[in-house]
Amino acid sequence: MRLKVFILLGILSSFILMLDVKADCTYIEKANLNEIAAMVKTNYEVIEEDITEEFVDPDTGEVSNIEAVKTSFKISIYNIVKDLYVVESNSLTKEEKYLFYEDTTDGVYSFVSEDIKNIIKYEYNIYSNLESCPGNILKTYNFLKPKINMYSQYSMCVGLEHVPYCKRYITEEVSVPEVSLRDEISKYVLEEKNEKEEDEEKIRIKEFIENNYIYIIVGVVVVSSITILSVVIIKKRSAL
Numbered sequence: 001m002r003l004k005v006f007i008l009l010g011i012l013s014s015f016i017l018m019l020d021v022k023a024d025c026t027y028i029e030k031a032n033l034n035e036i037a038a039m040v041k042t043n044y045e046v047i048e049e050d051i052t053e054e055f056v057d058p059d060t061g062e063v064s065n066i067e068a069v070k071t072s073f074k075i076s077i078y079n080i081v082k083d084l085y086v087v088e089s090n091s092l093t094k095e096e097k098y099l100f101y102e103d104t105t106d107g108v109y110s111f112v113s114e115d116i117k118n119i120i121k122y123e124y125n126i127y128s129n130l131e132s133c134p135g136n137i138l139k140t141y142n143f144l145k146p147k148i149n150m151y152s153q154y155s156m157c158v159g160l161e162h163v164p165y166c167k168r169y170i171t172e173e174v175s176v177p178e179v180s181l182r183d184e185i186s187k188y189v190l191e192e193k194n195e196k197e198e199d200e201e202k203i204r205i206k207e208f209i210e211n212n213y214i215y216i217i218v219g220v221v222v223v224s225s226i227t228i229l230s231v232v233i234i235k236k237r238s239a240l
Helices: 002-023 027-037 178-239
Strands: 041-056 063-078 084-090 096-099 109-113 120-128 137-145
Touching: 027 084, 027 137, 041 137, 063 137
Parallel strands: none
Antiparallel strands: 041 063, 063 109, 084 096, 084 120, 120 137
């Protein structure tokens, strides 16, 4: 009976010891996990497809088909591997999503958002999925899904897509009210023009100096020599 108890205790001790060994996350494992977690990133791609949709004339009630462009955003999370998993949080819906390597295609998880009216902040928490380092948080970062800027469709923005108020896709709300939009665009374009002219003037001065530096140096030496000589002569006359 005693022998059986000792054997049982030995087996239990070995099992507990094995659990302790497995639970021990080594420095090398942590460093490796941090390295692969640093490679996880998120990006988006704008998808525009031509579609045909029904249009109902509000005056006549007549239904017709019109050609339109449907815009959506394909969001992809890259470099998800078996040793980690990702928890994605959506600021708009408050939804949480757990992403494992098995949910990906060769380490890339993608989904399509058809929301073009809201800027959505996604928070990503990267966790260890390694058996010896379970649940250790490795990295946290945010990603902003853009929305379509309604101002970009105004005629005053044609040809000025680089102006912040006219950009088609934005990740920050435009703070300019509609009534002030034209004035703000004009102000931005004027400031941009003045900055460009100043930069061009600096470039012209720099090029002039580079092309004529020898003559400039000679001129400075001559002027300096004349000045020194004049001072010496004046001092000598004063001494007399």
